[in-house]
Amino acid sequence: MAGDAKTVNARELAALASGAKLSRRQLIGLAIVLVGAIALPWFVTDYRTFQFTLAVIYAIAVLGLNILTGFNGQFSLGHGAFYAIGAYTAAIMMSQWGVAYYWTLPAAGAVCLVAGFLFGLPALRLEGLYLALATFALAVATPQILKYDPISPWTGGVQGVTINKPDAPFGLPISQDAWLYYFSLVVMVIVFVCAWNLLRGRTGRALKAIRDNPIAASAMGVNTSLYKSLTFGVSALYTGIAGALGAIAVQFVAPDTFNFFLSVTFLVGVVIGGLASIPGAIFGGLVIVFIPNIAEDVSQAAPWAIYGVFLILFMYFMPTGIWGFIRLLYAKFARRRRAG
Amino acid sequence: MDLFLQQTFSGLAFGGIYACVALAVVMIYQATDHLNFAQGEMAMFSTYIAYSLLHHGIPYWWAFLLALGISFVGGVLVERIVVRPVEGTGVLNEVIVFIGLLVIFNSLAGWIWDYTIKPFPSPFPKQVPFGITFVGPHEFGVIGITLVVLLAVFLFFRYTQVGLAMRAAAQDPASARLVGIRVGWMLALGWGLAAAIGAVAGIMVAPIVFLEPNMMDGILLYAFAGALLGGIGNPVGAVVGSLIVGVVENLVGTYVPFVGSELKLSVALVLIVTVLVFRPSGLFGQVVVKRV
Numbered sequence: 001m002a003g004d005a006k007t008v009n010a011r012e013l014a015a016l017a018s019g020a021k022l023s024r025r026q027l028i029g030l031a032i033v034l035v036g037a038i039a040l041p042w043f044v045t046d047y048r049t050f051q052f053t054l055a056v057i058y059a060i061a062v063l064g065l066n067i068l069t070g071f072n073g074q075f076s077l078g079h080g081a082f083y084a085i086g087a088y089t090a091a092i093m094m095s096q097w098g099v100a101y102y103w104t105l106p107a108a109g110a111v112c113l114v115a116g117f118l119f120g121l122p123a124l125r126l127e128g129l130y131l132a133l134a135t136f137a138l139a140v141a142t143p144q145i146l147k148y149d150p151i152s153p154w155t156g157g158v159q160g161v162t163i164n165k166p167d168a169p170f171g172l173p174i175s176q177d178a179w180l181y182y183f184s185l186v187v188m189v190i191v192f193v194c195a196w197n198l199l200r201g202r203t204g205r206a207l208k209a210i211r212d213n214p215i216a217a218s219a220m221g222v223n224t225s226l227y228k229s230l231t232f233g234v235s236a237l238y239t240g241i242a243g244a245l246g247a248i249a250v251q252f253v254a255p256d257t258f259n260f261f262l263s264v265t266f267l268v269g270v271v272i273g274g275l276a277s278i279p280g281a282i283f284g285g286l287v288i289v290f291i292p293n294i295a296e297d298v299s300q301a302a303p304w305a306i307y308g309v310f311l312i313l314f315m316y317f318m319p320t321g322i323w324g325f326i327r328l329l330y331a332k333f334a335r336r337r338r339a340g
Numbered sequence: 341m342d343l344f345l346q347q348t349f350s351g352l353a354f355g356g357i358y359a360c361v362a363l364a365v366v367m368i369y370q371a372t373d374h375l376n377f378a379q380g381e382m383a384m385f386s387t388y389i390a391y392s393l394l395h396h397g398i399p400y401w402w403a404f405l406l407a408l409g410i411s412f413v414g415g416v417l418v419e420r421i422v423v424r425p426v427e428g429t430g431v432l433n434e435v436i437v438f439i440g441l442l443v444i445f446n447s448l449a450g451w452i453w454d455y456t457i458k459p460f461p462s463p464f465p466k467q468v469p470f471g472i473t474f475v476g477p478h479e480f481g482v483i484g485i486t487l488v489v490l491l492a493v494f495l496f497f498r499y500t501q502v503g504l505a506m507r508a509a510a511q512d513p514a515s516a517r518l519v520g521i522r523v524g525w526m527l528a529l530g531w532g533l534a535a536a537i538g539a540v541a542g543i544m545v546a547p548i549v550f551l552e553p554n555m556m557d558g559i560l561l562y563a564f565a566g567a568l569l570g571g572i573g574n575p576v577g578a579v580v581g582s583l584i585v586g587v588v589e590n591l592v593g594t595y596v597p598f599v600g601s602e603l604k605l606s607v608a609l610v611l612i613v614t615v616l617v618f619r620p621s622g623l624f625g626q627v628v629v630k631r632v
Contacts, residue, residue, distance in 0.1 A: 069432070122617045129375060130616055133568045137609035140561060144606045264439055271432045304447035311440030312422060319429045 037185055041178040049177045050249070051289050056184040057245045059285030060191055062269035063278065064238025069267070070276030071199060072231045073211030075128065078135030080262035081142040082112045082236040084253075086243025088146070091161040091253045092154050101166045101248050105187065108244035109237045116236020120229035139263040146255035160254030163247065184245050191238060196278055198234070207231060208276075239266075272314050274323030283322040346475070347590045353479035354548075354562075355586020356486030360541035361556075361563035362570075362578040363493060364534035369572055371510040371530045372427075374434050378441035379538050380560030382418070384553060385445045386411040386539030387546050388453050391460060400463045404543060408536045415535025419528040449553040460546035482544045489540050490579060493533075506530060558605065562589065565612045571622030581623060585612065 022030070041049045065079045089111050090104035099107075119138065126134055146155050155161065168179035198204060209217035210224050218224045247253050269288045274280025295306035318325040361379060368376045376382075390407035394400065418441065426437050464481030475483075497503040508516040509526035517523050541563075542556060549555050562585050570581025592607050615623070 122613070125617050125620050127620070129572060130568060130620060132375075133564060134613045134616065136561070136564070137606070137613050141606035141609060267432070268436060268439065271436045275430075275432060302447040302451035304443045305451065308440040308442070308444035308447065311443075312437050315426050315429070315433045315437050315440070319426070319433055 041174070041181055046175055046177040049181050053177070053181040053184050053249050055285040055289040056181070056188045057242050057249060057285070058269060058288045059282045060188055060245070061239045061242035061266055062273060062284035062288070063192065063195055063281035064235045064242065065266045066270045066276065066281050067195060067199070067238065068231055068235035069270055071204065071211065072207045072228065074123070074228065074232065075132040076135040077132050077263050077267065078138035079239050079266045080258050080260065081138045082116060082239040083243035083246065083262060084142050084146065084258035085115055086112050086240030087247035087253045087258070088155060089240070090244035090247045091163050094163045095161050096154065104244050105241050108240045112240025113233045113237040117229055117233030120232025123232060124225050124228055136260070139260045142258050143255040146258065158255060160252060163251050165251050166248065180249055184249065187241065187245060191241060192278060195238070199278070268311065272321055274321030277321070277323045280321050280323035287322070343594070347594045348587055349475040350479055351587035351590035352583060353482040354590065355566070355583035356483050357541045357545045357559060358563045358566045358582035358586055359486060359579040360489055360537050361559060362567040362582045363490070363575060364538040365563060365567055366572060366575050366578045367530050367534045371527050374431065375564065376534070377435065377438040378445060379534065380556030381442045381445035382411070382415065382535050383538035383542035384556045385449055386535065387460070387542035387551060388449050390539070390543050391453070391458065391551055394461065400461065407543065408539050411535040411539040412532040415532040416528045419531035423531070446553050455553060458551040460551045462547040478547055485540065485544055489537060493537070502529070562586070565609060568622055569612050569615060571624040574624050577622060577624030
C-alpha cells in the first residue's frame with residue numbers, strides 16, 4: 001500500500017516537472033462538466049442563471065486570490081479592493097465613455113495588474129500577519145476612498161454608478177441573463193486555462209518553491225521579489241476581471257458593496273474550495289453564492305449564524321477544502337479498485 | 341492648545357480600549373500563533389450580556405463583574421468546543437473558523453437583542469475630579485479602568501503561579517508539559533482571560549459608540565493595527581502601539597484638513613503600514629531569525 005502511494009507520488013512529481021498534461025479520464029470529466037455548464041440555463045430560471053453567473057464571476061476572483069495565497073503563500077485580506085477597482089473601471093468606461101462592455105475586461109485587468117504589482121512592491125517587506133494587516137488596510141480604505149468627494153464626478157460618490165445590462169449579440173434568441181452567463185463562462189474558461197498554463201510549468205514551480213521555502217528558492221536562482229510582486233499583479237488582474245464582470249452582471253457599483261466582508265468572502269471561497277487548486281476555485285465560487293442562500297432557508301431569523309456554523313463544519317470535515325475532499329474520495333475509490 | 345489636549349486625551353481613551361482588545365488578541369496569539377478575528381464580536385456579545393444584566397436591575401459594578409465572569413467561562417468553552425478540533429490543521433483553516441465564529445456571534449446578537457442601536461450607561465460621575473477641563477468624565481474613567489486592567493494582567497502574569505504556567509505553556513509547550521503543566525487547559529484559560537479582557541473593552545466603549553452588533557468592527561481593526569505596530573508578540577508593545585494608534589487617529593482626523601472623519605481610518609492605517617514597511621516586525625517586536 002505504502003509502495004503504491006509512493007509510485008503515485010513519483011508519477012505526480014514527474015508529471016509536474018514535465019508540465020502536467022491532463023489524462024484521458026480527466027479530459028472526459030472536464031468535457032462533461034463543460035456540457036453541463038452550457039446546458040444549465042435551459043433547465044433553471046433566469047434568477048438562478050444570474051446566481052450561477054455570479055458564481056462563475058466569484059470563481060475567477062477566488063482563483064486570483066488562490067494564485068496568490070494558495071500557490072505563492074502570500075496572505076491577502078484585501079482582494080475586495082482589486083475587485084472594486086475592476087468594477088469601477090468597467091462602470092466608468094461604460095457609463096462615461098460609452099465603451100462596449102467586452103472592452104472593459106482587458107482594461108480592468110490591465111489597471112489591476114499595475115495596481116497589484118505596485119501594491120506588491122511594499123508588500124515584499126511584509127510577511128504573514130503583517131501582510132494580512134496591510135491588505136486589510138487596503139480593504140477597509142477602499143469604500144472610504146471611493147466615497148471621497150473630489151473624485152465623485154467619476155465614481156458617483158455614495159450613490160455609485162448605474163450601467164445597462166448588455167443584450168445578446170447577433171440576435172441570439174436567449175435572455176440577457178443567459179447571455180451574460182455564457183459570456184462570463186467563456187471568460188472563465190479562458191482565464192482558467194491561462195492560469196493552468198501559468199501554474200503547471202516553470203513559473204508555477206517557482207511560485208510554489210517561494211511558498212514552501214523562500215530562502216531555498218532564491219538559492220536555486222528564483223528571483224523571489226520579482227516573482228512575488230508579479231504574482232500580486234497577476235492575482236489582482238484576475239480579481240479585477242472578475243470585478244468588471246461583476247459590475248456588468250449586477251449593473252451597478254457602489255462603494256459600500258466593496259467592504260471588508262467581500263475580501264473575507266474571497267478568502268472563504270479559497271479555503272473551502274481548496275487551497276492551491278484550480279478546480280477548487282469553481283467550488284469556492286459556488287460556495288460563496290449558494291451557502292448564504294441555503295443558510296437563509298435553514299433559518300430566516302439568523303442566517304449568518306447558520307453560515308458561520310457551515311464554515312466551521314466545512315473546516316471540521318473537509319480541512320483540505322471541497323476539491324481536496326473529492327480527491328481524497330477518488331484516491332480511496334481507486335485504491336480499493338486496484339486492491340479488489 | 342485646549343483642542344490639542346482634548347483630542348490627545350480622547351485619543352488616549354480610545355487607545356486604552358484598543359489596548360484591551362489588542363491585549364486579548366496578543367494573549368491568544370502568543371499561545372497559538374493565531375489572530376482571533378472573532379475577539380471583537382466576542383467582546384460585543386459580552387457587552388450585550390452586561391446590558392441584559394443591567395436591564396434586570398443588577399447594580400452596575402456587579403453586572404460588570406458578572407459579565408466578565410460569564411465571558412471568561414464562554415471563552416473557555418469556545419476554545420474547548422469550537423477551536424480545539426481544528427488546532428494544527430493550518431493557519432487558514434483556523435482563520436476560517438474564527439471568521440465563522442465572528443458571523444455567528446454577530447448574527448446571534450442581532451437575533452437575540454435585535455439590530456437597533458441601544459444606549460449604554462456610563463458608570464462614572466458626571467464631573468471630572470481635580471477640575472480638569474480637557475477630558476470628558478467617561479474618557480477619564482476609561483483611561484483609569486484601562487490602567488487597572490493592564491496592571492492586573494501584568495501582576496497576574498508576573499506573580500501568580502497560574503500566570504507563570506500560562507507563559508511557560510505559550511513559550512515552550514513541550515517543556516511545559518514535561519514539568520507537569522496542562523498545556524491544553526492553559527490555552528483554554530488564555531481564551532477565557534482574553535474574552536474577559538475583551539468584555540472590559542466592550543463595556544467601556546459601548547457608552548461612546550452605542551451598543552449594536554457591529555460596534556466592535558472598527559475597534560478590532562485598530563486593535564490589530566496597534567498590536568502589529570507595537571510588535572504582535574509583545575504585550576507591552578501592543579499596549580503602547582494601541583495608544584499610539586488611538587492618538588494618531590484622533591489628531592490626524594482633527595488637524596489634517598482633507599482627512600476629516602471620513603478618511604481618518606484609512607489614513608491611520610496607511611501610516612501604520614508605512615511604519616511597518618520600515619520596521620517589518622513592529623516598533624518593539626523582535627526580528628525572528630530562522631534556521632534553514
